[in-house]
């Protein structure tokens with residue numbers, strides 16, 4: 001037992017420096033979570049959209065501007081919208097690049113299908129273009145999620161918001177790094193899918209998707225190895241279900257919106273911001289991803 005636990009700790013340490021090592025050699029959903037989980041999640045959720053309002057040209061939340069420029073885009077190409085849902089008094093500000101594969105409607109719908117408490121973990125949903133597929137990033141110290149490409153699937157939104165749930169704005173205290181979680185991982189015999197094998201942080205976010213499905217529908221899609229991740233799932237549900245996964249209540253404890261800045265950027269500022277983003281990528285433990293899924 002003790003040896004196994006040391007192995008898990010070693011795997012976590014290795015993963016933190018970017019070398020992939022499998023946590024488990026069994027996957028409960030060998031083809032990924034999207035196929036088995038999306039139909040149930042879509043059937044049992046709808047976005048309680050109340051209204052949306054576009055911002056005037058020229059202004060953007062600073063966090064969105066940082067992400068746009070950091071990824072090489074022009075902040076003038078951002079479409080900024082306030083989107084209000086019926087279950088929260090305060091609207092969310094979304095930022096979408098004009099060429100992003102996700103439409104504003106896609107973003108409002110996928111985000112809105114999550115429980116209001118999961119949504120409340122997120123500050124700004126951001127969509128940028130990608131040449132193919134979907135990958136995503138979670139900025140877990142500030143609450144932003146960035147979707148790159150065609151990321152309509154609710155499993156992707158739940159996964160990224162799962163990273164925010166893990167950190168709750170304090171990435172150094174991630175739940176996926178705590179002893180109870182690592183012990184539950186030791187007792188379990190599988191990971192949800194191959195992507196979860198990346199490291200404990202990605203594994204936690206995929207277990208969030210599983211736990212969300214079970215909370216909402218009362219069961220999970222047929223497993224390849226029944227019960228093989230129950231220790232983590234039940235710990236996650238005991239800890240977070242009533243406050244985050246249940247589809248009741250109203251929003252609370254939302255991260256504060258970023259300051260509003262001009263979309264105009266001098267060349268010099270742009271170079272500086274791109275340099276900073278490049279240094280951050282792959283080195284900043286607060287930034288999780290890019291996550292991409294089978």
Ligand SMILES: [Zn+2]
Nearest residue numbers: 202205288291
């Ligand atoms: Zn991830």
